[in-house]
Amino acid sequence: MFEIVAFYLFSILTIVMFGITVFTNNSLYALSSLAAGMIFISAFFFLLDADFLGAVQIVVYTGAVMALYAFGMMFFDALSVVKERINNPKLMFLLSGISALVIVLIFVAPIVNSNIEAQYPVHPEWGNAQDVGVVLFTKYLIPFEVAAVMLLVAMIGGIILAGKKMDISYSELTEEEIDALESQTLKKDNK
């Protein structure tokens, strides 16, 4: 009973939140509703006995990724309205819906009516976190290391990409120096 109520409550909440994210014109609303949706998604992980995954979802997604988005939005004018002109919106809507359904069907099809044996079975007496740790650090050690390296590379890449031309700190300059710099860049842009 509890699971049914929780499932329907959280599915409605998640769908509404992600709907706001997809259809709103305000980036700030989109960001906040996306963060709320991520929190609600973690509820499904707790319902599915994937406690560790739920905690990771809250920490990584709503903690790190959303903070990164909010931080990135400071660098550009995120609240400016982007003109979204689509020649045939209804056709676009229909096509995207159909293609998404087809993708889901393709991925779900092998699961239906086939005998799947558990390669790494769950041990209920261990608890989820320990179970995940044992499998992750024995069977999936190399993918784990590769993921760690990939995260490092992506982080350095992101810093280098975003940090270009940030070698001048405005807070250390005087007003005159800033004015001189601004007029210099303006001249360069006009060329």
Add this chain to the structure above:
Amino acid sequence: MSLNAYLILSAILFLLGMVGVIRRKNLLMLFFSTEIMLNAVNVALAAISKFYGDLTGQMFAFFIIAIAASEVAVGLGLLILLYKKRGTIDLDNLQSMKG
């Protein structure tokens, strides 16, 4: 709840993300929509992992989360670079080779 209920929910969320990816012209919204799609897949993987008593689904969900985090780091860097260059985050502005 049955496995089908979770898979249907995952399909609905994935569909929402797909609609966002195809419909939106704001690059930031495009990133948000990809996050929605990745999360939808994560729900499906966790559900399959539970109903078949197998931990592989949860492992894949972890790696998907890692990939999503690195995608955000690189994608936001590129987005900031594009904004510095063009002054806008409109997707149509990226078309520099109109056929």
